[in-house]
Amino acid sequence: MFKILRAEHLAENIILMDVEAKRVAKSCLPGQFIIVRLDEKGERIPLTIADYDREKGTVTIVFQPIGASTHQLAELKAGDALLDFVGPLGQPSDLITGDLEETKKKKILFVAGGVGTAPVYPQVKWLHEHGIAADVIIGSKTKSLVIMEEMMKEVAGNVYVTTDDGSYGRSGMVTKAIEDLVAEGKEYDHCVAIGPMIMMKFCCLTTKKLGIHTIVSMNPIMVDGTGMCGACRLSVGDTVKFACVDGPEFDGHLINFDEAMKRQAMYRTEEGRKLLAFQEGDTHHGGCGHCGGDK
Amino acid sequence: MEGLKRVPVREQAPKVRAANFEEVCLGYNKEEAVEEAKRCLQCKKPMCSQGCPVSIDIPGFIAKIVEEDFAGAYEVLTASSSLPAVCGRVCPQETQCEGKCIRGKKGDPVSIGKLERFVADWARENGIKPKKADHANGKKVAVIGSGPAGLSCAGDLAKLGYEVTIFEALHEAGGVLTYGIPEFRLPKDAVVKPEVENVKSLGVKIETDVIIGKSVTIDELLEEEGFDAVFIGSGAGLPMFMGIPGENANGVFSANEYLTRSNLMKARLEDYATPMPVSKKAVIVGGGNVAMDAARTALRLGAESHIVYRRSEAELPARAEEVHHAKEEGVIFNLLTNPTEILTDENGWVKGIRCIRMELGEPDASGRRRPVPLEGSEFEIEADAVIMSLGTSPNPLISSTTAGLETNRKKCIVAEAENGKTSKDGVYAGGDAVTGAATVILAMEAGRAGAKGIHEFLSK
Numbered sequence: 207m208f209k210i211l212r213a214e215h216l217a218e219n220i221i222l223m224d225v226e227a228k229r230v231a232k233s234c235l236p237g238q239f240i241i242v243r244l245d246e247k248g249e250r251i252p253l254t255i256a257d258y259d260r261e262k263g264t265v266t267i268v269f270q271p272i273g274a275s276t277h278q279l280a281e282l283k284a285g286d287a288l289l290d291f292v293g294p295l296g297q298p299s300d301l302i303t304g305d306l307e308e309t310k311k312k313k314i315l316f317v318a319g320g321v322g323t324a325p326v327y328p329q330v331k332w333l334h335e336h337g338i339a340a341d342v343i344i345g346s347k348t349k350s351l352v353i354m355e356e357m358m359k360e361v362a363g364n365v366y367v368t369t370d371d372g373s374y375g376r377s378g379m380v381t382k383a384i385e386d387l388v389a390e391g392k393e394y395d396h397c398v399a400i401g402p403m404i405m406m407k408f409c410c411l412t413t414k415k416l417g418i419h420t421i422v423s424m425n426p427i428m429v430d431g432t433g434m435c436g437a438c439r440l441s442v443g444d445t446v447k448f449a450c451v452d453g454p455e456f457d458g459h460l461i462n463f464d465e466a467m468k469r470q471a472m473y474r475t476e477e478g479r480k481l482l483a484f485q486e487g488d489t490h491h492g493g494c495g496h497c498g499g500d501k
Numbered sequence: 502m503e504g505l506k507r508v509p510v511r512e513q514a515p516k517v518r519a520a521n522f523e524e525v526c527l528g529y530n531k532e533e534a535v536e537e538a539k540r541c542l543q544c545k546k547p548m549c550s551q552g553c554p555v556s557i558d559i560p561g562f563i564a565k566i567v568e569e570d571f572a573g574a575y576e577v578l579t580a581s582s583s584l585p586a587v588c589g590r591v592c593p594q595e596t597q598c599e600g601k602c603i604r605g606k607k608g609d610p611v612s613i614g615k616l617e618r619f620v621a622d623w624a625r626e627n628g629i630k631p632k633k634a635d636h637a638n639g640k641k642v643a644v645i646g647s648g649p650a651g652l653s654c655a656g657d658l659a660k661l662g663y664e665v666t667i668f669e670a671l672h673e674a675g676g677v678l679t680y681g682i683p684e685f686r687l688p689k690d691a692v693v694k695p696e697v698e699n700v701k702s703l704g705v706k707i708e709t710d711v712i713i714g715k716s717v718t719i720d721e722l723l724e725e726e727g728f729d730a731v732f733i734g735s736g737a738g739l740p741m742f743m744g745i746p747g748e749n750a751n752g753v754f755s756a757n758e759y760l761t762r763s764n765l766m767k768a769r770l771e772d773y774a775t776p777m778p779v780s781k782k783a784v785i786v787g788g789g790n791v792a793m794d795a796a797r798t799a800l801r802l803g804a805e806s807h808i809v810y811r812r813s814e815a816e817l818p819a820r821a822e823e824v825h826h827a828k829e830e831g832v833i834f835n836l837l838t839n840p841t842e843i844l845t846d847e848n849g850w851v852k853g854i855r856c857i858r859m860e861l862g863e864p865d866a867s868g869r870r871r872p873v874p875l876e877g878s879e880f881e882i883e884a885d886a887v888i889m890s891l892g893t894s895p896n897p898l899i900s901s902t903t904a905g906l907e908t909n910r911k912k913c914i915v916a917e918a919e920n921g922k923t924s925k926d927g928v929y930a931g932g933d934a935v936t937g938a939a940t941v942i943l944a945m946e947a948g949r950a951g952a953k954g955i956h957e958f959l960s961k
Contacts, residue, residue: 229711229716229717230716232717233715233716233717243672247767247772247773247774248774249766249773249774249775249776250672250766250775274774275774289672290672290709290710291710292670292672292710292711292712292716293712293715293716294715294716295712295715429758429761429762429766429775430670430671430680430761430765432670432671432712432896432898433738433739433896433898434680434738434739434740434757434761434896435740435755435757435758435761436739436740436742436754436755436757436758437754437755437758439742439749440749441749446742446744446748446749448739451739451896451897451898465749465849468751468848468849469749469751469849471751472751472752473776476776477776480774480776
């Protein structure tokens with residue numbers, strides 16, 4: 207069992223947890239992910255690592271409850287335990303494993319969308335610890351959903367917040383912020399975009415136009431996360447890659463996002479049914495059209 | 502003439518079992534087992550034992566059944582096999598022990614697999630455990646993977662007094678026995694878990710959720726965690742796809758994914774959280790045991806189930822019993838047929854598969870006749886799920902993180918067959934990680950060889 211040492215809301219619907227997982231904490235690097243399973247009947251949920259503390263032996267995860275499993279995870283408190291917490295999985299970010307001197311020459315921009323701010327943080331922090339100041343755009347729907355802004359400011363060069371509704375910081379989507387920054391005279395030659403697939407897709411369209419090499423962190427459906435099942439396969443250029451072992455980070459200009467988004471929606475109906483059943487709990491007597499409770 | 506026919510084994514009726522996940526074969530009872538055991542001629546030079554990868558004393562255990570000394574029979578079996586309840590169910594007996602049985606020259610060979618299964622099941626039902634080592638020898642061995650290779654290696658080493666820890670990447674032990682082979686062929690709670698418990702009862706520790714090469718490396722196990730030797734039994738690896746158009750469509754799965762969802766994650770059961778793909782008409786591409794497992798799983802989940810295989814029936818690599826069972830249950834075989842494209846609808850879902858008819862040409866490197874496409878014979882099969890069962894390629898997790906571990910052209914770990922020795926000192930390997938996808942019993946054989954190699958290495 208893996209004990210939850212801290213559980214708190216970063217925003218209304220975004221939760222942070224520190225989990226005691228000594229082996230993972232000892233060996234993980236920014237860019238990698240873990241898989242968590244709540245209980246005997248739970249599914250394996252992949253989550254990108256948001257931070258880690260090697261001394262304390264903890265790994266931080268940040269997530270937004272979407273399906274039944276993440277809603278169930280969101281109900282857990284400090285002191286509770288997770289049945290399984292396995293990792294680190296996938297490859298660390300190229301910025302971290304690459305030649306440090308080369309990385310130091312780069313002018314790096316991170317683009318974080320919503321809960322995607324969490325996996326951006328350990329990368330920016332690692333670069334900061336190695337003498338590199340990267341700029342960060344944090345994009346969010348609205349002010350109340352902006353997370354980790356202060357933490358990010360401590361480790362980033364410049365942090366630019368933009369909200370879709372203009373309630374805080376700049377106004378508009380992250381793609382507008384990228385274009386505006388470049389128009390304002392900022393120069394970038396390396397971009398890392400992490401967030402919802404649709405946001406990463408449009409980020410890539412923008413950076414392609416601007417000629418900025420862009421890396422994205424893909425979060426497709428997975429089962430085992432160790433390369434065994436191939437559920438997470440993606441078209442990257444002319445090749446098929448498994449996000450779990452080859453990624454999760456890829457050249458965003460080569461990803462077939464439309465295919466990836468279709469694949470991500472593969473179980474939407476079934477997930478919707480399970481969420482409904484979970485939310486209604488004992489009061490669920492059908493209506494999902496599946497369980498037979500309404501017949 | 503007497504004794505030509507084997508005692509028939511009771512099975513669930515095909516129509517009934519095609520709609521449930523209960524075990525197909527019900528096995529022998531005591532009377533049936535004794536009667537079948539009496540058919541053994543007790544050859545002086547038993548060919549059956551030579552046909553067995555782990556050299557079980559087959560006439561020896563069968564003689565004990567005739568005497569109704571089932572505990573004695575279990576002792577003979579477990580001297581050579583760590584997983585008799587599994588092997589009795591999933592070994593390809595027709596090409597091994599039973600294939601060599603002298604009875605088979607005229608009539609049916611002795612039903613060795615069913616007798617092995619009977620003895621192992623009897624022992625479990627009567628609470629008999631394999632014998633533990635008298636004393637610990639103070640040496641530590643790490644075993645990577647809790648599938649058949651890892652379990653048999655760990656079992657043998659524990660019997661010799663080693664302190665063994667198995668590291669398993671998934672959340673449950675058993676490897677392919679747990680995630681791959683379906684319930685109706687190998688029941689998990691009734692057979693796999695007790696076999697794993699038997700290995701644990703020898704003193705073996707199993708640490709799940711540890712990915713060697715990621716969570717911890719082999720060098721760290723040897724240098725920091727105090728292990729004196731390591732055995733790698735990490736299994737087959739990454740599923741292969743054909744590289745045809747449409748393969749990333751929604752509704753196209755690897756057999757590994759499909760079976761892992763159903764078996765390990767129990768997605769087929771409503772109260773488990775993992776979703777299970779449901780289909781009306783599933784096409785399974787491939788002809789091995791895994792393809793049969795996927796086809797019969799799809800059938801049980803309510804689909805019309807089709808096998809598409811590019812060679813003919815004679816070349817099907819699956820066990821004869823699996824093909825026979827699949828046919829009885831209603832799986833439809835499209836032989837000498839090869840997919841060329843997966844057809845999709847406007848939302849990116851599978852709607853069919855385009856195939857071409859094949860004919861057999863000259864023998865290829867494997868000795869089997871090479872299938873050649875028949876020009877202009879393309880046709881379409883309607884389908885809402887396509888399950889690719891084409892084998893696997895090695896997982897690079899361990900080889901890429903272990904300096905000095907040699908791999909071959911196919912990226913499999915290089916290890917000596919007789920003792921599992923790799924190019925790295927103190928590191929041994931066996932099973933699918935070395936051979937590529939093979940069978941449970943060959944992995945067990947390699948696990949035993951690795952245990953022997955490690956024992957020799959640490960006894961120096």
